[in-house]
Amino acid sequence: MLKQDNLSVTQDCHDCPIRHRAVCARCESDELGLLEDIKYYRRFEAGQTVIWSGDRMDFVGSVVSGIATLTQTMEDGRTQMVGLLLPSDFVGRPGRGTAAYDVVATTDMVMCCFRKAPFEDMMNRTPHIAQRLLEMTLDELDAAREWMLVLGRKTAREKIASLLSIIARRDATLNLGALDGPVSFDLPLTREAMADYLGLTLETVSRQVSALKKDQVITLEGKRHVTVPDMSRLLEEAGDDTDGGMLV
Amino acid sequence: MLKQDNLSVTQDCHDCPIRHRAVCARCESDELGLLEDIKYYRRFEAGQTVIWSGDRMDFVGSVVSGIATLTQTMEDGRTQMVGLLLPSDFVGRPGRGTAAYDVVATTDMVMCCFRKAPFEDMMNRTPHIAQRLLEMTLDELDAAREWMLVLGRKTAREKIASLLSIIARRDATLNLGALDGPVSFDLPLTREAMADYLGLTLETVSRQVSALKKDQVITLEGKRHVTVPDMSRLLEEAGDDTDGGMLV
DNA sequence: CGGGGGGTTGATCTCCTTCAATCAACGTGG
DNA sequence: CCACGTTGATTGAAGGAGATCAACCCCCCG
Numbered sequence: 001m002l003k004q005d006n007l008s009v010t011q012d013c014h015d016c017p018i019r020h021r022a023v024c025a026r027c028e029s030d031e032l033g034l035l036e037d038i039k040y041y042r043r044f045e046a047g048q049t050v051i052w053s054g055d056r057m058d059f060v061g062s063v064v065s066g067i068a069t070l071t072q073t074m075e076d077g078r079t080q081m082v083g084l085l086l087p088s089d090f091v092g093r094p095g096r097g098t099a100a101y102d103v104v105a106t107t108d109m110v111m112c113c114f115r116k117a118p119f120e121d122m123m124n125r126t127p128h129i130a131q132r133l134l135e136m137t138l139d140e141l142d143a144a145r146e147w148m149l150v151l152g153r154k155t156a157r158e159k160i161a162s163l164l165s166i167i168a169r170r171d172a173t174l175n176l177g178a179l180d181g182p183v184s185f186d187l188p189l190t191r192e193a194m195a196d197y198l199g200l201t202l203e204t205v206s207r208q209v210s211a212l213k214k215d216q217v218i219t220l221e222g223k224r225h226v227t228v229p230d231m232s233r234l235l236e237e238a239g240d241d242t243d244g245g246m247l248v
Numbered sequence: 249m250l251k252q253d254n255l256s257v258t259q260d261c262h263d264c265p266i267r268h269r270a271v272c273a274r275c276e277s278d279e280l281g282l283l284e285d286i287k288y289y290r291r292f293e294a295g296q297t298v299i300w301s302g303d304r305m306d307f308v309g310s311v312v313s314g315i316a317t318l319t320q321t322m323e324d325g326r327t328q329m330v331g332l333l334l335p336s337d338f339v340g341r342p343g344r345g346t347a348a349y350d351v352v353a354t355t356d357m358v359m360c361c362f363r364k365a366p367f368e369d370m371m372n373r374t375p376h377i378a379q380r381l382l383e384m385t386l387d388e389l390d391a392a393r394e395w396m397l398v399l400g401r402k403t404a405r406e407k408i409a410s411l412l413s414i415i416a417r418r419d420a421t422l423n424l425g426a427l428d429g430p431v432s433f434d435l436p437l438t439r440e441a442m443a444d445y446l447g448l449t450l451e452t453v454s455r456q457v458s459a460l461k462k463d464q465v466i467t468l469e470g471k472r473h474v475t476v477p478d479m480s481r482l483l484e485e486a487g488d489d490t491d492g493g494m495l496v
Numbered sequence: 497c498g499g500g501g502g503g504t505t506g507a508t509c510t511c512c513t514t515c516a517a518t519c520a521a522c523g524t525g526g
Numbered sequence: 527c528c529a530c531g532t533t534g535a536t537t538g539a540a541g542g543a544g545a546t547c548a549a550c551c552c553c554c555c556g
Contacts, residue, residue, distance in 0.1 A: 070393075072393065072394075072396075072397045074397070074401065074487055075489070076487070078401045079401070080397040080400040080401045082393035082396045083393070093386055100390060100393075127378070130378060130379065130382060131378065133382060134378060134381060134382045135343070137382060137386055138341055138343075138385055141385060141388055141392060142348060144392035144396065145318075145320065145330035145331070145349070145392060146320075148320075148328055148330045148392065148395060148396060148399055149320045149322070149328040149330065151396055151399035152328040152399045152446070153327070153328045153447060155543075156543075190502065190503090191502070191504095192502080192503095198400070199399065199400025199401055200544080201544075201545060201546080202502090202503085203503095203504085203505085203545080203547095204543090204545075206504055206505080207505080210504075210505090223502075223503065223504095223552095239324075241323070403511080403512095404511075404512065438533095438534065438535090440534080440535095448512080448513090449512075449513060449514080450534090450535080451513075451514085451535095451536085451537085452512060452513075454534095454535060454536055454537080455512095458537085471534075471535065471536095
């Protein structure tokens, strides 16, 4: 079930790519050692479901690489994405036994997992973990509220621009990019997933992406590779603060 | 500036109405004493702004009584409510110096406040506070995600029904009510505030409230007092799980 | 070659917004 | 006590942004 082959590469926490951003970020070496003893890796393929809403969930963990989505579904099939899980993001809630959302890997993904009980034990004994988790949760709450504004008040065009600028900004911070020149990146989501994120239909997403291309706010190579010649222009389209893109 | 008159009534933490739900819920008597030493009360009148987004914020605190809203505003004036602060809810973020949202009291309100520095000190020394804050933040995150589904995917009618059922449920848990018989409560929000919450215009809110009344999902006395004869019917209208309203 | 997943584009429809008039309740000052 | 302004709410008519339904394209893969 679990492929162990090339997972052993990331076995040492000190070399872990998310060492300084994940829930373990504040841990000292000794604390890291304790986590190392109870952690295990799981790998998921693109499209694979990590867990279904309502299912028993006896583990928590961090995304090490790849991308997953958190979605909610109504009985009649309408779905809304409520979170995008990027490397270092945390999955699962201490103190809850069942999953509240569907979690689906949209790319190949590796997670660093802990069984719930031992992790909760650690949390109680190690303030650094709880501190970091609080910090991360507050950040997620801010992101969720930002998204409420997008969902509730922005037009389709603004929604697309908002999503693109979020992805662009993340890519720029994660990989080396500067934000004043042109920025380019790959969309990690299908049109349908974008629609689920933005509360739109996939047709509207397609149309608005085309419109932004026609108006030269973005350029496309293939369907997925996006280049933004002028970031401040994109932010303007998103309806965000237009202080010239100087986001310092 | 601060009216001290009838605030002294709630001076003793042990008698505090939110003692077991607020950020201090897990504190032992001795810890409570320490908090008591640094707390102070602030009162706000209906309509008064507690703090503006972007302003310096040197305190945090809990809503003791009354209701406040958390809203985000775009430059062109569009606004989206991103949180509804009820008694026991926490305001402010440890580790951040400026407010991220506008906070406005919609009714007369009393807050139990702490200056930021002493509170953060306490948090570092008292795991019970940080634990409780994490728990509360995770709950808020769930609520925000629930709201993302409402904003992104529900119709106007479903949005109204969702808001009503949330308020009904809260009122039933806070005050004594059972959920199988008729439930009735006062709307703590104007039509405009409801619209800001739901990502609608106030006209649409008004129309849909009238429609729900016409269809006898609710009855109204005056503009603000709502009675729900059949809670499961309302939940059905909200597009939520229809397991007969047996929410056990 | 057929098929399917992902994407684009077009035509039509509809739900919600927009603009505007009206109303009830309330307070205030002449 | 009544005219007046204000605030919150309701209702109507018209228009538009996005949904819906449907055809079609492209590309990869078995």
